Amino acid sequence: DAGVIQSPRHEVTEMGQEVTLRCKPISGHNSLFWYRQTMMRGLELLIYFNNNVPIDDSGMPEDRFSAKMPNASFSTLKIQPSEPRDSAVYFCASSGAAGFHEQYFGPGTRLTVT
Amino acid sequence: GEDVEQSLFLSVREGDSSVINCTYTDSSSTYLYWYKQEPGAGLQLLTYIFSNMDMKQDQRLTVLLNKKDKHLSLRIADTQTGDSAIYFCAEKRGAGNMLTFGGGTRLMVKP
Numbered sequence: 001d002a003g004v005i006q007s008p009r010h011e012v013t014e015m016g017q018e019v020t021l022r023c024k025p026i027s028g029h030n031s032l033f034w035y036r037q038t039m040m041r042g043l044e045l046l047i048y049f050n051n052n053v054p055i056d057d058s059g060m061p062e063d064r065f066s067a068k069m070p071n072a073s074f075s076t077l078k079i080q081p082s083e084p085r086d087s088a089v090y091f092c093a094s095s096g097a098a099g100f101h102e103q104y105f106g107p108g109t110r111l112t113v114t
Numbered sequence: 115g116e117d118v119e120q121s122l123f124l125s126v127r128e129g130d131s132s133v134i135n136c137t138y139t140d141s142s143s144t145y146l147y148w149y150k151q152e153p154g155a156g157l158q159l160l161t162y163i164f165s166n167m168d169m170k171q172d173q174r175l176t177v178l179l180n181k182k183d184k185h186l187s188l189r190i191a192d193t194q195t196g197d198s199a200i201y202f203c204a205e206k207r208g209a210g211n212m213l214t215f216g217g218g219t220r221l222m223v224k225p
Contacts, residue, residue, distance in 0.1 A: 004156075031211040042217045043157075043202065056212065091156055095211050101145055103213055105156035 002026075004106035006092050012112045018080040021109045024073055025094030033103060034067055034077050035091040043091075049075065082113045118205055118216035125222045132190040134219045136203035139184060143205040146179060147213065148188045151200045160188075160201075190221075198223045 005024040013019055025032050034046040047057040049069045057067070064083070069075040079086055089110050093103040118138045126132045138146070144165050149157040163170045163177045163186075170177045176189040186203055200220050204213040 033212075043215045045212065048212055050211065055210075093157075101206055101211060102147070102159050102162065103211070104159065105149075107156045 004092055004094055004104055006090075006106035006109050008109060009107065010110045010112075012114065013082055014114055015083055016081045017113075018078065019082045019086075019111060019113075021077040021090050021092075021111070023075045023077070023092030023106060025075070025092070026096075026104055027073065029094035029096050029104075030072070031095045031103075032069060032075050033093040033095075034075070035093065035105075036088045037091060037108070038088045046077070079111075082111075084113045087111055087113050117214050118203060120201075120203060120216040120219045122217070123220050123222070125224065126193050128193060128195055128223055128225050130193055132188075132193045132197065132221055132223075134188045134190075134201050134203075134221065136186040136188075136216055137184055138186065138203075138205050138214075138216075140205060140207050140214075141181075141184065142207050144208065145206040146177075146186050147204040147206070148175075148177065148186075149202040149204060149215075151202065151218070153199075157202060193221075193223050195223045195225060197221060 007022045032049045037043045046059045047067045048055050052069045067077045089108045091108045093105045095103045120136050147162040148160045150160050151157045174191045178187045200218040202215050202218045204215045
C-alpha cells in the first residue's frame with residue numbers, strides 16, 4: 001500500500017492567497033484526520049471525518065479554514081485568506097473501521113505564508 | 115493543561131537504554147500508543163498497548179502501563195543514533211477513532 005498521500009509537500013504563498021492542501025487516505029480506511037504541527041502549539045487536531053462526514057471540527061481555528069471529503073479517497077483542507085500565523089506542517093492521517101484503530105500519517109505539507 | 119503530558123527532552127549515549135515517560139488523565143482510555151517522528155517526516159506508529167495489559171515487548175521496545183497511576187513508558191534497549199527523533203504518546207478514549215497526543219519528547223542519542 002502507498003500509505004497516506006499528501007500534496008503538495010511544500011507550499012510557499014503570500015498572505016491573503018488561498019491555499020489548498022490535499023490528502024488521499026489509505027484505501028479501505030474510513031476515518032480521516034487533519035492535524036497541524038507547530039513548535040509553539042505542538043500537534044493539534046483540526047478536523048476528523050468518519051465515512052466522509054465531518055464528526056468533530058472543534059479544532060478548526062477560524063472561518064478561514066474549511067475541509068471537505070467528497071469521497072472516501074480524497075480530502076482537502078483550504079485556507080482562505082492565508083495569514084503568516086498559518087505557517088505550519090499540516091498532516092493528514094487515516095484509520096480503518098472499528099477494531100482497526102491505529103492512525104497512519106502522511107508525510108505532511110509544510111506551509112509557509114509570507 | 116494538556117491531557118497527555120511528556121517531558122520535552124531526553125539525551126542518552128549510544129548503547130544505553132532510553133526510557134520515555136508519559137502521563138495521561140482519562141481513566142477510560144482504551145488504547146495507548148507510541149509514535150516516532152523523524153525530521154521532516156510524519157508520525158510513524160511504533161507500538162500500542164491495550165489498557166488491560168501491563169507490558170508489551172516488541173524487539174528493542176518495551177511498553178509499560180501503570181493504569182493506577184495513569185503512567186505509560188517506552189523503553190528502547192541498546193539505543194542507536196537512528197533512534198534520535200521525537201516520540202509522541204497518545205491515548206484513545208471510548209469507541210471513537212480520535213487520539214489525544216502528548217507534546218512529544220525529543221530523544222537525542224550521542225555517539
